[in-house]
Amino acid sequence: MTDSLQPYPAYKDSGQPWLGSVPRHWPVLPNRAIFDEVKDREHPDEEMLSVTITRGIVSQETLLADSSKKDSSNLNKSAYKLVQPRDIAYNKMRAWQGAIAASDLRGIISPAYVVMRLREDANVPRYFHHLYRTPLFAKEAERWSYGITSDMWSLRPEHFKVIYTPLPPPYDPAAIVRFLDHAHGRIDRAIRAKRKIIALLNEQKQAIIHRAVTRGLDPNVSLKPSGIPWLGDIPAHWEVRRLRFCIRGKLTYGANAAAEFDNPIWPRYLRITDFNGDGSLRPDTFRSLPPEVAKDYLVEDGDILFARSGATVGKAFLVRTNTVEACYAGYLIRARPNTSIVIPEYLFSFTQSTAFLRWKDSIFIKATIQNIGADKYANLAVPTPSIDEQQAVLAYIETAIAPLRTAITNLQRAMALLREYRTRLSADVVTGKLDVRAAAASLPATEPVASVLSVSPDEPDAADDPALEPEEAEA
Template sequence: MSYFARSDELPAWVGALPSGWKSDWLKWSVRLSTERPTAEEQAGQPYISNEDIASWTGKLLNDQPRPAEAYGRKFQVDDVLLNKLRPYLAKVYHAGFNGVSSGELLCLRPSDIVLPRFLFYVLVSKGFIDSIDAETFGSKMPRADWEIVGHQPLPLPSLEAQQRIAQFLDKKTAQIDGLIKKKRALRNRLAEKRQALITRAVTKGLNPDVPMRPSGSDWLGSIPEHWEVRRLKFVTSAPLSYGANAAAEFDEPSWPRFVRITDVDKLGRLRDETYCTLPPEVAKGYLLQPNDILLARSGATVGKSFIYKESWGIACYAGYLIRARISAKYDARFFYWFLNSKHYWEWVQSTFIQSTIQNISADRYANLLIPHPTDRIEQQRIVNFIESTCAKLDGHVEKVRCSVERLEEYRSALITAAVTGQLEVA
């Protein structure tokens, strides 16, 4: 049972409600619907799972209804569906049609004292989500049951005020979402420009007038006449090798850092928040040297790469990674940047099509064809160009990211302020 069901205290997010507003437990103003569909309804009506709902916005991610994947529960127009699995994801949907939902969605049916759209905004407000998330049970798959959700307060202005607030939030959030969409589109264009720049530099070089020749590989196309194409295994000083099969259980700072691909952000940097280490006796044999390249071999991150820098301190690498140690006669950074090119990612995708499994072994990586200048100085010039240009683009991307983050924070604050009466809506 919720803490607030046993206390006169209200969550801080509700605050002091305006004069004329009421507050009651959610369970007195909405009904939990648990009606099961018939076999005919299950087969013929649209199905929604928690995965179909966008976090915080309540928008459906799938335009076309899909058949039910499991035996669910019926919902109808103006029900509000709330995800009880990992509630911090804030997946709430105001139903615009009749259908069947996953059992992980609580189906809430408003009474005549609360408007469905107002209820939606209360449930998707950050204060409400944080409040139920704080009372979830289960560490790996945290859930909030009806006892927790039903014993949360529901601010209740008049129906007329609810209507004004809902209409106001519909208009304002649509404007904010439009701005966010434009900024994300700009971020995507910058990312495409970044990859195009990298791809051209590592496959065509910096001189647009240099004579070209066929690379001998259709997916690589033409390359500068004086370049060569070699398999990855022929530019390394040691065979490609797998990392340590060990659990990430320690954070002892005097031990070698244990690098996993999930520790690497989009810019190839190690995240501080995922720091973990391995005992020296376990890490021995898997220690990284400066400019070692790590490649993800399976799962959602397969194909992702990372180049190790000495400034990150002593480190070793995990078993789902493959280490490529580039020979000293080459600039390893050039090969790392090739692993960020469009041509490389097309090779990764073609590998999946051939094997049908998202897995790339050390043997397959070893046979990856990589075009490159034979002159190390030219390799360094290309690397310096890529790094300086990408630094500028990454700065623009970071500004856009911060702008999106501020808009999302404003959106969240606006909803909470409106549904708790902190913001007067005319």
């Protein structure tokens, strides 16, 4: 896609480290010369919008349909700000993470957001959309954001206005937008296709696990009714125990503390967002708690953490802390398996089964809010064979799903490379390192291409629409 692309004929130093050299004919101006801040309030009947890190500006209805985000439609919306098509909006506390975008929609957004309007009609808003969603701008936004900790960094309008931005002549950004929308569409479709394959492989993996942890390995085994609709028949020699009888001590909630420290010698503070889809810990989300705070919430190797609310409600994580001391946050519930009754890996495997999903669904049907507390987890029915049989089941599962796991890993790596290429291409094009004018002119006529990527549990967009801090609500 980029093999035939060349640099522009001549360059100049932009004077801005985050931009480097830019085409000679591109002015570089402070944002106060390009945008005006808009605070148009008192439009409570307009559609509610959110600025997301992964998808830009979307309606809250769309966001709620795809996640368990809090519905704000019943709030007093008189202070909410009107956004019109072509406006740039950003979340002050998340701009440095990419929560900034051009809007194609009319609606209202949280008072914690900032709305900027282009001064000149000739300017192309989607050029700024692509530019401001690059890691290059994210670092510049971070440089101009202020706060006691990273969780409180805020890019205020007066600081956004002093950031210098390229303002190419209209033909250049129009070509850039056309080229990037087309390129992103192709890349995103390739990623989406790989996601679909991964979903099918995960279904196969789940079916293998479900069969093994609810029926065992003997296809001719005698069965008996479990007495539990979502579980069905189980081997006649197995027992069904409530989770509270499979663990040592009680199910316990984690620390109710802010994730504001990153001292590497303190216990790591485990939160839902720290876990990858495969249960491994993300290196980029490290937070820690002082030892005196963490001491009552330390986890042991083999503990299982259950998510009790949010987009990952009902998800389980197997703790592996052979080399890292760690504690856990209040939105997680800890279960410490009694290894004379159940092997931790076996209990975790059960939480990956279809039966466990049916149990979660049965809980949600009875509740108005998707929340699973310790009392409900304590009553979870767990089919338990002998320890020897559990070990045999685990060995079988490991062998059976190994090829699927390898295939999923390879697909995930391919997706990561595509995302990396997408990011690098965007940065090179919007900062003028590559001239796409001829390439854009040769593209077939198509509709504007929006990103087809959606928020997934494996790529949490936790900062989409955070609760307002009192200080932020003054905006």
